[in-house]
Amino acid sequence: MNEFKTSSMRIAALAVVLGLAGCAGTVSKGVDDQGQAKEIIFPDPVKQATQPEGSYPSTESLRNLRAGLTKTQVFQLMGPPHFTEGFGAREWDYLLHLQGTNVVCQLKLIYDKQTQVGSIYSKPEGCSTVAAGK
Template sequence: MTNIIHRRIPALAVCAAALLALQGCSTYVSNGLADDGKSATQVVFPSIEDNSWRPEGTFPNLDNLRDVGPGLTKPQLYDLLGAPHFNEGIGAREWDYVLNFRSSGAVMVCQYKVIYDTSLRAQSFYWKPGACADMLNVKVAAAPPVATAAVMAEKPVPRQIQLATDALFAFDRSGVADLLPDGKRQLDGLAASLARARIERVNLVGHTDRLGSAAYNQQLSIARASTVRAYLMSTGLPSDRIFASGRGESAAVVQCRQTERAVLIKCLAPNRRVAVSVQGAEAK
């Protein structure tokens, strides 16, 4: 699109002292990573104290965490756990997280590392301390029985899904004709999942990176969310329950300081997304 020609990128120094750049400038990467991503001569965890983006970490969804396994792509891992917490970019072979768990009335802070192969598919996973892996075995207490089966059938099941727009559309594009094959498969999977539930409302919120003007990015975020809405409607989902909006560049999840354009675009990929919020009830 012609707008992209006029985009301006700030001339900031690579790997600024207070914020590690996302594309290969990290000093805490592990040593001797095998090409298949299944081993390393030394696994190195970054210091939480040096994390300038998200040192407090997150409380993960245990079901999502249990779904993490070998072969996942970065967009798939992003959908499950969100962006890495140490400013590691789309081309990095390691993503690190700070994950919090409640245990015996206290909060247990854990570090979780995912190592990718050279094709950037997740292959090996590490915990610090190692005992944190046991948190995946924690059983969730069963909910007390409800009065009737009808009430159970109408139990709300809110869901939050993040769709990486780079996996949906060609870069800087937003139309149905711009949907990539993998993007169509993602949307088909989402539509099939929604078709199995009693949907009350689906909110689609588009987001962009900071490249380009605020006005352009606002329009692009709305256009992408609207395209996802149109695609879901084309599969038979009711139009009066699907709503699309955009927030432009205002809700970034990563900050990047690269000056080389191609590297910067890759680094900012997590910001280019469509957030899906589903309200409804499980089908019997």
């Protein structure tokens, strides 16, 4: 696929995410201004995923995912969230198929008040960092 089509598809996907901006803000409990939560709640991948097939992120994308990234940067690395989150939500959730394995990992990013990643969680715990070679 050429770069123009890929870029156009990402812009179209971003428009969809922006359109959902009024949807869910947080589902985890006790989310503070720094993007930390007292209780992490993962959505049900069977009942709540809008993209139940998930995605197959590259190891490089997972290695580059870190606290401090903006939503736009996360979108460029991971694509749109796989649940009902919009661009205005404080939490983005993903279903990730880890390359070379049969492992499906749930990934949750919680954003701080400046809309930068404040914390990253996975279920099972640590599966995304193992996949990224960290």
